[in-house]
Amino acid sequence: MNASGKSKAWWSIANILVILYALIPLLWIISLSFKPASSVTDGSFIPKEWTLDNYKSIFDTSAFTSALINSIGVGLITTLIAVILGTMAAYAVARLEFPGKKVLIGAALLIAMFPQISLVTPLFNIERRLGLFDTWPGLILPYITFALPLAIYTLSAFFREIPWELEKAAKMDGATPFQAFTKVIAPLAAPGVVTAAILVFIFAWNDLLLALSLTSTERAITAPVAIANFTGSSQFEEPTGSISAAAVVITIPIIIFVLFFQRRIVAGLTSGAVKG
Amino acid sequence: MTDENTPRDEDPGNESGFRAGRHALPDDAPPQTGPIPIVGGPPPVQSAELWKPPPGGRHEQQAADTSGSAGGWNAQGAAAPAGGATGAGATALAERPREEKKAKKARLSEGKSAERRLAYWLIAPAAIMMLLVTGYPIIYAFWLSLNKMSLSAPGEREFVWFSNYGAVLSDGYWWTAFSVTLGITVVSVIIEFVLGMAIALVMHRTIFGRGTIRTVVLIPYGIVTVAAAFSWYYAWTPGTGYLANLLPDGSAPLTEQWPSLAIIVLAEVWKTTPFMALLLLAGLALVPDDLLKAAQVDGAGAWTRLWRIILPLMKPAILVALLFRTLDAFRVFDNIYVLTRGSNSTYSVSMLGYDNLFKAFNLGVGSAISILIFLCVALIAFVFIKGFGTAAPGSDDEGR
Numbered sequence: 001m002n003a004s005g006k007s008k009a010w011w012s013i014a015n016i017l018v019i020l021y022a023l024i025p026l027l028w029i030i031s032l033s034f035k036p037a038s039s040v041t042d043g044s045f046i047p048k049e050w051t052l053d054n055y056k057s058i059f060d061t062s063a064f065t066s067a068l069i070n071s072i073g074v075g076l077i078t079t080l081i082a083v084i085l086g087t088m089a090a091y092a093v094a095r096l097e098f099p100g101k102k103v104l105i106g107a108a109l110l111i112a113m114f115p116q117i118s119l120v121t122p123l124f125n126i127e128r129r130l131g132l133f134d135t136w137p138g139l140i141l142p143y144i145t146f147a148l149p150l151a152i153y154t155l156s157a158f159f160r161e162i163p164w165e166l167e168k169a170a171k172m173d174g175a176t177p178f179q180a181f182t183k184v185i186a187p188l189a190a191p192g193v194v195t196a197a198i199l200v201f202i203f204a205w206n207d208l209l210l211a212l213s214l215t216s217t218e219r220a221i222t223a224p225v226a227i228a229n230f231t232g233s234s235q236f237e238e239p240t241g242s243i244s245a246a247a248v249v250i251t252i253p254i255i256i257f258v259l260f261f262q263r264r265i266v267a268g269l270t271s272g273a274v275k276g
Numbered sequence: 277m278t279d280e281n282t283p284r285d286e287d288p289g290n291e292s293g294f295r296a297g298r299h300a301l302p303d304d305a306p307p308q309t310g311p312i313p314i315v316g317g318p319p320p321v322q323s324a325e326l327w328k329p330p331p332g333g334r335h336e337q338q339a340a341d342t343s344g345s346a347g348g349w350n351a352q353g354a355a356a357p358a359g360g361a362t363g364a365g366a367t368a369l370a371e372r373p374r375e376e377k378k379a380k381k382a383r384l385s386e387g388k389s390a391e392r393r394l395a396y397w398l399i400a401p402a403a404i405m406m407l408l409v410t411g412y413p414i415i416y417a418f419w420l421s422l423n424k425m426s427l428s429a430p431g432e433r434e435f436v437w438f439s440n441y442g443a444v445l446s447d448g449y450w451w452t453a454f455s456v457t458l459g460i461t462v463v464s465v466i467i468e469f470v471l472g473m474a475i476a477l478v479m480h481r482t483i484f485g486r487g488t489i490r491t492v493v494l495i496p497y498g499i500v501t502v503a504a505a506f507s508w509y510y511a512w513t514p515g516t517g518y519l520a521n522l523l524p525d526g527s528a529p530l531t532e533q534w535p536s537l538a539i540i541v542l543a544e545v546w547k548t549t550p551f552m553a554l555l556l557l558a559g560l561a562l563v564p565d566d567l568l569k570a571a572q573v574d575g576a577g578a579w580t581r582l583w584r585i586i587l588p589l590m591k592p593a594i595l596v597a598l599l600f601r602t603l604d605a606f607r608v609f610d611n612i613y614v615l616t617r618g619s620n621s622t623y624s625v626s627m628l629g630y631d632n633l634f635k636a637f638n639l640g641v642g643s644a645i646s647i648l649i650f651l652c653v654a655l656i657a658f659v660f661i662k663g664f665g666t667a668a669p670g671s672d673d674e675g676r
Contacts, residue, residue: 011478011481014478015478015489018475018478018479018489018492018493019488019489019492021546022492022493022495022496022550023492023495025496025499025504025507025508025511025546026495026499026507028507028510028511028518029503029504029506029507029510032507032510032516040516041515041516043515043516043517043518043520043521044518045518085401085402085405086402088398088399088401088402089398089399089401089402089403091398092394092395092396092398092399093399096391096392096394096395096398097388097391097392097395098391098392098395098396099392101395104399104403107403107406107407108406110657111406111410112600113599113600113603113653113657114410114650114653115603115606115607115626115646115649115650115652115653116607116609116626117607117609117625117626117629117630117645117646117649118414118417118629118646118647118649118650118653119409119410119413119414119417119646120629120630120633120646121417121420121629121633121639121642121643121646122413122414122416122417122420122643122646123409123413124633125416125420125639126413126416141405141409142409144405144409145405145406145409145410148402148405148406149406152402176390177390177391177394178394181394202497202498205500206500206501208501208502208609208610208613209609209610209626209630212613212630213630213633213634223500224500224501224502224503224610227502227503227506228502228613228614240510240516243506244506244507244510247500247502247503247506247507248503250500250503251498251499251500251503254498254499254500255495255498255499257498258494258495258497258498259491259494259495259498262487262490262491262494265494265497266490266494266554269497269551269554269555270554270555270557270558
């Protein structure tokens with residue numbers, strides 16, 4: 001009894017350590033975002049005075065607002081297209097027999113591991129020539145490409161768990177393979193689609209390198225780029241508070257999202273790994 | 277099973293046969309020589325081909341095969357079989373009398389070829405997309421890397437073979453970046469693995485608060501890297517930060533190389549350990565509890581159980597996690613961009629490539645760096661996948 005109580009205490013301590021580990025940097029940036037300019041450099045973890053000025057200031061100019069709109073727009077369109085294309089490909093990978101499947105899987109794996117920086121120089125040059133530089137499509141296209149492997153893996157793992165017999169039964173009843181896909185399999189795979197959508201959106205929302213390289217004005221600059229390049233010039237005497245507030249603004253929605261869909265995200269992230 | 281295998285096995289042979297046949301057709305194989313010389317290739321391939329369904333379906337399928345397996349090399353794939361397949365198929369059908377077997381095969385592969393056609397339609401958009409946005413640019417990057425080109429002098433281009441590579445590889449910057457990147461990768465992946473394993477064990481074993489802890493652990497994963505990097509940046513800024521204030525007065529860790537690198541590793545580790553932990557947790561779930569209980573009864577301590585049972589059984593999951601994280605860490609950019617901008621020799625290879633394009637405007641050298649990074653990543657992946665054997669993610673032989 002005593003021993004189990006003791007081990008229980010140890011596990012609680014371990015739990016608390018893990019929770020602190022995850023939360024401290026987040027709480028710190030939140031704390032900074034609420035500190036007024038006068039005490040932002042006091043170094044204390046909890047603000048002594050609280051203010052919303054930082055949040056007001058970042059929405060004063062169009063710089064951050066437009067970046068936020070770009071991020072949301074680019075993220076949503078990327079998610080939509082990547083999930084549609086990913087669903088189609090994942091169905092073929094999980095359920096259909098065709099030569100070249102291994103090549104497709106290999107190519108997807110290759111792209112999942114692809115160093116984005118290797119594409120920055122050529123894409124920058126190509127997009128400038130095509131007029132895609134500093135536009136939404138100029139970001140959306142590479143995002144979709146890098147998100148596709150993620151979507152295909154997650155979704156094909158889900159597709160595999162759907163009972164085969166259902167599709168057979170549908171075909172027996174006279175459905176074409178296409179009808180079997182749209183009427184039977186697709187609705188059952190909806191949870192997988194949601195998972196893939198979340199993962200893709202997080203990827204697009206998080207990206208810095210591609211957005212930094214392929215955008216240059218408020219037309220297409222995304223929120224992470226805007227934040228990374230915030231300067232202490234004209235409007236802000238000290239950008240610490242503003243940057244923190246902006247960081248919190250782009251982080252909190254994702255955190256809520258992640259917490260809300262926790263189970264699905266875990267399933268999606270690990271689906272590729274355990275199959276091996 | 278045989279039905280599934282046969283057409284697939286034939287295909288490569290068939291394909292080359294067709295192509296040879298087509299090229300040969302106009303000059304070398306006038307109609308009077310009969311069908312046999314038209315179709316080059318060994319007899320089994322040839323006869324297998326003869327049983328195939330009518331030319332229409334056959335050549336369509338063939339076209340799809342080629343374009344699908346090669347990704348999107350449509351130009352070649354779609355054009356090549358058209359003439360040859362039709363010609364060969366038609367003559368063949370007319371010549372050979374093995375009606376029964378032919379009919380049977382034809383009926384069987386009717387559904388098969390419909391399935392294949394659907395499969396190619398389904399994967400085509402994704403495959404074309406991936407090929408256009410990664411395949412073409414990487415080839416283009418290779419071409420750029422062989423030229424002397426600068427954004428500041430747009431009209432001028434000179435083909436210089438591999439001298440850009442020579443310039444990069446004989447330059448101190450590349451080797452600094454390379455060792456910094458390698459150092460960050462190795463150190464952070466090792467720490468992540470140990471810490472991730474510990475967190476995975478806590479998540480696996482904990483009896484109460486399991487949901488909470490799994491949820492909380494996803495926070496670092498969800499945070500935008502730039503936001504997290506700023507949190508660390510301010511934490512270590514003298515005066516502003518709670519962590520910098522713990523250091524002796526006058527120390528500014530982000531202005532020196534080693535402390536900066538340590539902070540970059542810290543930021544990387546913090547952000548990505550949860551991902552590692554979740555992958556390991558999934559592997560941990562595959563370790564049967566009975567086995568651990570039995571070992572415990574036999575007197576194996578916690579440490580022995582970890583080393584002798586848990587880790588060996590988790591090997592596939594561990595390799596996948598390490599592979600993903602190693603390749604990801606090798607691309608480190610966001611944290612460095614925010615924390616140091618690469619000052620004090622803390623730049624990674626990604627940072628170097630970026631600076632070469634946007635600060636030095638050097639397309640040729642920038643592309644050479646891109647290609648070198650690509651080769652490094654390919655090498656790492658190759659080494660890991662050799663270690664995996666068949667356990668690579670997505671090798672879906674268990675699919676059916």
